[in-house]
Amino acid sequence: AQSVTQLGSHVSVSEGALVLLRCNYSSSVPPYLFWYVQYPNQGLQLLLKYTTGATLVKGINGFEAEFKKSETSFHLTKPSAHMSDAAEYFCAVSPSGGYQKVTFGIGTKLQVIP
Amino acid sequence: NAGVTQTPKFQVLKTGQSMTLQCAQDMNHEYMSWYRQDPGMGLRLIHYSVGAGITDQGEVPNGYNVSRSTTEDFPLRLLSAAPSQTSVYFCASSYSGPRQETQYFGPGTRLLVL
Numbered sequence: 001a002q003s004v005t006q007l008g009s010h011v012s013v014s015e016g017a018l019v020l021l022r023c024n025y026s027s028s029v030p031p032y033l034f035w036y037v038q039y040p041n042q043g044l045q046l047l048l049k050y051t052t053g054a055t056l057v058k059g060i061n062g063f064e065a066e067f068k069k070s071e072t073s074f075h076l077t078k079p080s081a082h083m084s085d086a087a088e089y090f091c092a093v094s095p096s097g098g099y100q101k102v103t104f105g106i107g108t109k110l111q112v113i114p
Numbered sequence: 115n116a117g118v119t120q121t122p123k124f125q126v127l128k129t130g131q132s133m134t135l136q137c138a139q140d141m142n143h144e145y146m147s148w149y150r151q152d153p154g155m156g157l158r159l160i161h162y163s164v165g166a167g168i169t170d171q172g173e174v175p176n177g178y179n180v181s182r183s184t185t186e187d188f189p190l191r192l193l194s195a196a197p198s199q200t201s202v203y204f205c206a207s208s209y210s211g212p213r214q215e216t217q218y219f220g221p222g223t224r225l226l227v228l
Contacts, residue, residue, distance in 0.1 A: 009154070043118075043204055043219030044157070090156060099208035099217045100145040100164060101172070104156040 002027040004074075004091045006105035014113050019063075019078040021108050023091030026072065033074045034092040034102065035065055044090065050074065061085070086112045117141070118220035120205050126226045127195040135190040135223050137205030141216075145208045146188040147172070148180065150201040151222075157204065163188055195227045 007022040025031050035047040048059025055067040065076045076089060091105040121136045137146065147162040159172030163182040177199060179191040188207075192199060202224050208217035 041222075043221050044206075045219070046217055098145065098210050099206070099215075100147055100162045101159065102147075103159070103173070104149075106154055106156040 002029075002031060002093045002095055002103060004033070004093050004103065004105040006091050006108050008108055009106065010109045010111065012111040012113055013081045015083055016080050019076070019081045019085065019110065021076040021089050021091075021110065023065075023074045023076065023105060024072050025074060025091075025093055027093065029095070032094045032096070033065075033067065034094070035059065035063070035074075035076050036090040036092060036104075037061075038088045038090065038107075040087070047076070047089075081110075081112045083112050083114065086110055118205055118207050118218045120203075120220035120223050122223060123221070124224045124226075126228065127192075128228055129196060131195050132191070132193050133195065135192075135203055135205075135225070137188045137190065137220060138186050139188075139207040139218070140186060141207060141209070141218070142185060143207035143209045143216075143218075144185070145210070146182065147206045147208075148178070148188070148190045149204045149206065150174065150199075151204060152201050160190065160203075192225075195225075197227045199225065200227045201225060 003026045005024045033050045036044040038044045048057045050057045050067045058064045088107045088109045090107045092102045094102045118139045148160040149157040158174045161180040163169045205220040
């Protein structure tokens with residue numbers, strides 16, 4: 001079975017600093033990986049998705065993630081944090097690449113300090 | 115388009131009561147899913163559907179029933195509510211085609227079972 005592990009349930013960064021949210025995956029087959037964001041009292045929104053091809057994936061709101069097979073990682077980064085980035089972020093994996101059977105990590109809450 | 119709508123927004127039930135959480139989408143998406151979100155556990159898949167008349171179990175299906183009689187609607191039924199079903203429930207719909215893929219989450223239903 002596929003799974004993802006998010007390292008750090010809470011991450012704090014200063015406004016303007018680098019955002020790095022860590023995710024490692026476990027899969028016996030090539031994984032399809034996702035990052036989602038959830039703002040308070042809202043549903044989830046897809047940030048980006050990796051399927052095949054280019055290992056650096058660019059998403060919305062200036063976020064990007066790099067698929068590293070050798071490290072089984074799919075970390076999410078943003079060069080400069082903004083106050084509006086404060087939210088909970090979920091890494092996820094799908095066996096087929098589709099959205100119907102996505103398995104989520106436990107989430108990382110990002111706090112941005114002014 | 116209204117996107118994915120969920121009703122009710124909040125519900126309190128007594129143990130043993132039954133209820134139906136409604137989910138509707140007006141985007142003609144084939145795939146629909148139900149998730150529950152609990153603190154420290156991320157989102158867990160309850161049931162999903164790949165089209166009208168076709169449903170399947172996810173990771174945590176016990177205590178829940180679904181049906182998909184139309185493309186638009188995907189209700190989730192709790193037959194006999196238990197305190198362990200206190201959670202936030204999210205419905206999602208998605209479409210994957212040769213030139214486009216999209217996924218949307220509803221705003222969620224908060225359920226408290228006493």
